[in-house]
Amino acid sequence: MQSTSEQLLAEGEARAQAVEPAGSGGAQRNAARFGRALARFVKEYAIVVVVVVMFIVLAATSDVFLTWTNISNILEQIAPIGLLAGALTFVTIAGEFDLSAGAIAVLIGIIAGKLQPLVGTWPSLGLAVVCAIGFGLINGTIIQKARINSFVTTLATSLILAGIGLVITGGFLVTVAEPSFADLGSGSFLGLQWSVYLLIAFFVLGSLILSRTTFGRWLYAVGGNPEAARLSGVSVQRVKIIVFGISGLAAGIAGAVLVSRTGTGQSGDGITQTLAAFAAVVVGGTSLRGGQGSLWRTALGVVFLGLITNAFNLLAIDPIYQSIVQGAIVLVAVGADALTRRRAG
Amino acid sequence: MSGLRVELRGIAKRYSGVAALQDVSVSIAGGEIHALVGENGAGKSTLGRIIGGAVSPDEGEILIDGRPVRLRSPRDAIEAGVALIDQELALAPEMSVLDNVFLGFERHHAGWLDRAAQRARYEQLAHRLGLEVSPRTRVGELRMADQQKVEVLRAMVRGARLIVMDEPTAALSRVEAQRLLQVARDVRAEGTTIVFVSHFLADVLAISDTITVLKDGRHIKTVPAEGQTEDLLVTSMLGRPLDKLFPEPRLKTREAPFVLEVRGLTRRPAFEDVSFGVRSGEIVGVAGLVGSGRSEVAHAVFGADRPDSGEILIGGTRVRPRSPRDMVRAGVALLPESRKEQGLVMLRSVLDNVMLAHSDAASTVGVLRPGAQREAARRVLSGVDVRMASTSLPVSALSGGNQQKVALAKWLVAQPRLLIADEPTRGVDVGARRAIYDLLVDLADRGVGVLVISSELDEVLGLAHRVLVMRAGRLVAEYPRARAEEAVVMRAAFGGTAGEGTEAGPPASHEGSHAYAEHV
Numbered sequence: 037m038q039s040t041s042e043q044l045l046a047e048g049e050a051r052a053q054a055v056e057p058a059g060s061g062g063a064q065r066n067a068a069r070f071g072r073a074l075a076r077f078v079k080e081y082a083i084v085v086v087v088v089v090m091f092i093v094l095a096a097t098s099d100v101f102l103t104w105t106n107i108s109n110i111l112e113q114i115a116p117i118g119l120l121a122g123a124l125t126f127v128t129i130a131g132e133f134d135l136s137a138g139a140i141a142v143l144i145g146i147i148a149g150k151l152q153p154l155v156g157t158w159p160s161l162g163l164a165v166v167c168a169i170g171f172g173l174i175n176g177t178i179i180q181k182a183r184i185n186s187f188v189t190t191l192a193t194s195l196i197l198a199g200i201g202l203v204i205t206g207g208f209l210v211t212v213a214e215p216s217f218a219d220l221g222s223g224s225f226l227g228l229q230w231s232v233y234l235l236i237a238f239f240v241l242g243s244l245i246l247s248r249t250t251f252g253r254w255l256y257a258v259g260g261n262p263e264a265a266r267l268s269g270v271s272v273q274r275v276k277i278i279v280f281g282i283s284g285l286a287a288g289i290a291g292a293v294l295v296s297r298t299g300t301g302q303s304g305d306g307i308t309q310t311l312a313a314f315a316a317v318v319v320g321g322t323s324l325r326g327g328q329g330s331l332w333r334t335a336l337g338v339v340f341l342g343l344i345t346n347a348f349n350l351l352a353i354d355p356i357y358q359s360i361v362q363g364a365i366v367l368v369a370v371g372a373d374a375l376t377r378r379r380a381g
Numbered sequence: 382m383s384g385l386r387v388e389l390r391g392i393a394k395r396y397s398g399v400a401a402l403q404d405v406s407v408s409i410a411g412g413e414i415h416a417l418v419g420e421n422g423a424g425k426s427t428l429g430r431i432i433g434g435a436v437s438p439d440e441g442e443i444l445i446d447g448r449p450v451r452l453r454s455p456r457d458a459i460e461a462g463v464a465l466i467d468q469e470l471a472l473a474p475e476m477s478v479l480d481n482v483f484l485g486f487e488r489h490h491a492g493w494l495d496r497a498a499q500r501a502r503y504e505q506l507a508h509r510l511g512l513e514v515s516p517r518t519r520v521g522e523l524r525m526a527d528q529q530k531v532e533v534l535r536a537m538v539r540g541a542r543l544i545v546m547d548e549p550t551a552a553l554s555r556v557e558a559q560r561l562l563q564v565a566r567d568v569r570a571e572g573t574t575i576v577f578v579s580h581f582l583a584d585v586l587a588i589s590d591t592i593t594v595l596k597d598g599r600h601i602k603t604v605p606a607e608g609q610t611e612d613l614l615v616t617s618m619l620g621r622p623l624d625k626l627f628p629e630p631r632l633k634t635r636e637a638p639f640v641l642e643v644r645g646l647t648r649r650p651a652f653e654d655v656s657f658g659v660r661s662g663e664i665v666g667v668a669g670l671v672g673s674g675r676s677e678v679a680h681a682v683f684g685a686d687r688p689d690s691g692e693i694l695i696g697g698t699r700v701r702p703r704s705p706r707d708m709v710r711a712g713v714a715l716l717p718e719s720r721k722e723q724g725l726v727m728l729r730s731v732l733d734n735v736m737l738a739h740s741d742a743a744s745t746v747g748v749l750r751p752g753a754q755r756e757a758a759r760r761v762l763s764g765v766d767v768r769m770a771s772t773s774l775p776v777s778a779l780s781g782g783n784q785q786k787v788a789l790a791k792w793l794v795a796q797p798r799l800l801i802a803d804e805p806t807r808g809v810d811v812g813a814r815r816a817i818y819d820l821l822v823d824l825a826d827r828g829v830g831v832l833v834i835s836s837e838l839d840e841v842l843g844l845a846h847r848v849l850v851m852r853a854g855r856l857v858a859e860y861p862r863a864r865a866e867e868a869v870v871m872r873a874a875f876g877g878t879a880g881e882g883t884e885a886g887p888p889a890s891h892e893g894s895h896a897y898a899e900h901v
Contacts, residue, residue: 269709
């Protein structure tokens with residue numbers, strides 16, 4: 037079958053060349069140009085197209101999808117992973133990795149849970165988030181000052197953080213009985229949980245930082261070409277340390293939301309959450325090479341993965357297939373990126 | 382076996398709508414060295430890559446030994462007897478020379494390597510090409526010229542009867558380049574055809590049998606190398622005679638204050654006890670062989686490397702730079718040697734690149750003012766005469782000359798006191814070169830002290846009011862413009878008897894192993 041079609045193509049080409057070389061060449065050229073433009077557009081905005089298609093399909097196939105309850109459910113579900121993904125987006129643009137974001141979130145839950153009876157709800161959550169920024173800055177400082185690769189450093193620190201959690205809890209659950217502790221994760225305002233507002237605030241503020249501040253410019257430059265950034269008078273070390281601080285902050289907020297929602301903290305390395313967040317960054321189209329990417333991409337990546345989970349629920353598909361589907365999507369996203377890059381080069 | 386004969390008919394190639402080649406027809410005789418020359422962007426590399434099978438033409442046909450062929454992949458090309466040696470070598474640096482040479486074409490019996498046979502074949506070829514390194518050496522440890530030879534060996538092992546070499550001498554010192562040209566002649570002597578893509582006209586004239594000149598993607602002429610000169614070639618490459626290459630340097634006063642003074646600057650082993658000054662409005666050239674410590678001094682002055690000892694004074698005030706950031710604030714700018722690796726963030730837009738060093742200039746407490754940013758960028762870009770549809774284009778979309786102008790424009794958002802230009806015209810075509818010289822002279826006119834470091838002696842002599850010569854990490858001589866003659870400066874750089882100036886320092890230990898990359 038394949039050979040027949042090839043033959044047809046070859047014949048078609050030959051005939052076109054034989055009959056009217058100039059004219060058909062021009063038409064082919066235009067078609068090729070259009071094809072390339074289309075490919076570029078699809079590559080650039082693939083995630084937008086995919087999310088819109090997914091949205092339409094779900095709206096058409098399920099009566100429940102477009103209800104406020106369902107939409108607000110989706111947003112609430114994606115809030116913690118979304119915050120982690122936001123954290124990772126900053127780090128990825130800087131050309132680094134942060135495997136410890138999930139571990140920070142988990143430990144922050146434990147710290148907040150332990151502090152709550154001592155200092156009250158809001159101070160405990162606030163202090164825990166401050167700790168998270170500290171953990172991030174420590175990550176960044178180790179990576180920059182000791183010049184250890186960030187993948188290895190954050191792998192190590194995520195183990196250490198998990199260990200600290202284990203030491204603090206002694207392996208038990210940390211349970212908070214105080215009802216006000218649940219406000220951050222479950223309390224709502226105008227029909228949406230506070231966590232959703234936090235998520236939106238982080239992405240809006242983060243986007244502004246990326247696009248509208250000198251720090252944002254430095255961040256892209258540092259990720260794209262650290263040597264050129266350094267020779268332009270940008271302090272590469274400082275930018276990268278700050279980026280890990282931002283990552284810690286977002287991970288801390290995610291951890292605070294989670295512990296407030298469940299009322300319990302439990303030690304662990306949070307690696308599942310880290311990887312899920314990372315998948316959202318990649319699916320959104322932020323390049324792992326650094327120097328490229330944006331938060332709106334990650335936001336759509338998070339929404340897309342959230343819609344998939346929702347689709348499994350609404351269409352009553354057995355959830356045991358869910359991670360297979362998500363894995364396949366990540367592969368497609370990365371593969372498409374690599375393919376278009378190879379074409380261009 | 383004789384070399385392949387190649388016939389190109391009506392070759393055309395476009396990249397995102399821009400024509401790289403249009404209707405190019407060239408005949409390449411079997412067993413000759415056929416050079417492709419032209420300015421950057423003339424399409425010579427694209428044509429070379431089409432012959433080498435790395436790029437497929439949009440239109441036209443390729444005949445090898447009279448038979449039409451379609452080279453769709455490197456594998457097709459290899460089977461047709463064609464090998465391409467790219468500018469970026471395709472070697473595995475961690476593997477041995479021998480493994481690289483036979484990569485993909487290992488001699489084996491049922492998967493077991495026949496090491497003796499490989500070794501024997503290697504010795505035979507290496508001997509013929511004068512490659513004197515152990516086949517067990519890691520390729521990453523070899524000098525550039527030897528790595529090039531490894532590529533040639535690989536082509537021969539694959540039975541190539543046509544080798545396309547893309548800018549093979551660009552990264553080599555003069556002496557190494559000469560050796561490589563000899564290798565090319567040896568390969569020709571074996572009957573293999575060579576397509577030699579280069580913008581080093583001296584190299585081209587030295588080895589080619591036939592020369593094809595391209596301009597703006599079109600074929601200008603194909604002529605026997607016999608009887609051609611650099612001038613003739615440049616005239617056809619430009620389509621007009623080359624204007625005077627250097628602008629007239631103007632110097633208002635010899636008594637202007639120093640913007641930079643360096644005293645006893647030392648960073649072992651790169652350089653030692655270097656002292657000099659640059660006055661406001663003065664262009665000081667630094668000549669010296671590759672590896673003599675020129676760029677290292679520049680990096681130390683810019684705060685990018687920390688010196689062991691010595692003093693740096695900017696505008697008469699002693700500074701102790703801990704990072705380039707400190708020096709940028711003090712009004713020092715560096716146009717680095719490699720614009721891709723050190724000068725520009727290729728993925729980012731022209732705007733972002735131009736504003737990178739001075740993003741504070743059009744921002745309020747760290748928040749950018751987009752209008753002011755665009756305005757500032759437009760102002761400096763028009764100052765360096767870069768025209769483009771939009772400053773939000775990625776900088777990688779520009780030509781080499783325009784990229785270099787952007788790298789320079791970045792330092793003009795706020796006028797520096799001192800500009801250090803390291804190889805300001807590397808990889809820049811002849812047309813844009815003059816524009817960059819004009820800019821440097823203009824800046825000096827406006828009171829900027831300019832320090833020009835270059836491997837092209839013409840450039841140093843043509844621009845500078847004063848020439849410093851470095852050799853083996855020491856500043857060995859200084860000449861005013863009037864006395865800076867080519868032979869004198871060369872002698873000082875190579876370590877012969879420097880007739881005048883301040884002769885000092887031990888003789889260079891690696892004398893003659895590096896050389897000028899200028900077109901002799």
